[in-house]
Amino acid sequence: MSAALPRRTQAERSDAMRQRLLAATLESLAEDGYAGSTLSSIVRRAGVSRGAQVHHYPNKQALMLDAADDLLRSSYRTLGAVLLSVADEDNRLEMLVQATWERLFATPLYRAYTELLVASQRDAVLAEALRGMLLRVSKVFEPAVEHYFMPAPGTRENLKALFLQFACLLGGLASQAHLLNDTAHVAAQLKLWTRQAKLVMHARKGVRTPPPRPVEWDRPAGI
Amino acid sequence: MSAALPRRTQAERSDAMRQRLLAATLESLAEDGYAGSTLSSIVRRAGVSRGAQVHHYPNKQALMLDAADDLLRSSYRTLGAVLLSVADEDNRLEMLVQATWERLFATPLYRAYTELLVASQRDAVLAEALRGMLLRVSKVFEPAVEHYFMPAPGTRENLKALFLQFACLLGGLASQAHLLNDTAHVAAQLKLWTRQAKLVMHARKGVRTPPPRPVEWDRPAGI
DNA sequence: TATGATACAGTCTGGACTGTATGTAAATGT
């Protein structure tokens, strides 16, 4: 009976299908890795046919590029939520560090990102895409940092460089976390960086409003 | 004529063949990635036949495990050379940081390690092998750190944690270096960490002898 | 030097994957 299929419009059908495919792709990247994410396994995971995928994405690279875009977009939104969540906190830096780790780096989505990142070492198109997306993310993240924090008086620390260090540290930590049999190492590392950062920066007093951010990134998908 | 083949012993033949296969495997890992390193491509790169590989390694995983062992062993030796090279330097920390980056992390060998690391997320055997090897490396590196450096007076910094941070930072940096179009970022990050580390530690005065290290790791190959 | 063991070479096959080609249903425009 067509009660379960209440006559969707073409755009709705396409969007829903693309969504399912992208979600399945990111899941598959996190679980099975880049090479293990075959088109067959992805459509199986998404519960759709092979034809649906080939209709929306002519080849594997197109699907991966769109998945990367979706991933970065989603991460941006999470980052935004994290930044909002620390807006009125007192120990803002600790909260930011912890939340960034828990909600961004210690997630399946970051594992998917790792796969794309490693694959981008041999795929120039993917590399260029990731470069552009990261640039857009940082273009919004860095003002947010300046919005919330300032160099400690007497220091002239480059906050951008400090947070790039933070990102690299968390990335390296996440990549090797499964080899460190003691999970306390991670907590210790987060504490360590927080302590170091506090030496050269602190939260701006009285700032409780979220930083500005471009609205177009809040839309779930599509340009 | 057998002039070109001066009657090698069996062990010599085997060792030479394994060496060629391992070198080709690590090359292939760095260039073509884990999934791209097929047995066919590896033996082609090594210039040997398919039968040679299957004789020495019953399956792909065995080859990869031995390659990982060879990689870690080689990295250990490089690390040892780096530590020796900074033995009588005045600005020891800067030298150590720079040399570790240039000779360890900014090399094809580290790219091969990255591939193995990512693959180990889905290969429990490989993960366990890497874990054990890393443990052995750190068991030697950490005493060397204590040998060369000490916490700055007044601080009670954990040098082990600090160098784990260093390793994670360099790892993350190396993984994303190809996306940072400005190579100055890397140099800035190395400087930044050096500056931070100097706040809490410094080189031991008068120490010019290399740290102790187990001899068995100096042998080029084999257990 | 005869015999067995080891090292190496080349081929075959079943399976899996990507891209393509063709067929059907649903939605849209007129």
Added chain:
DNA sequence: ACATTTACATACAGTCCAGACTGTATCATA
């Protein structure tokens, strides 16, 4: 209502890979 476009489904073709298999050369030993 009907033609056309869009969305999806299924079948197929060509390629590639890992492991198995068979054959040959080289070495060790007695």
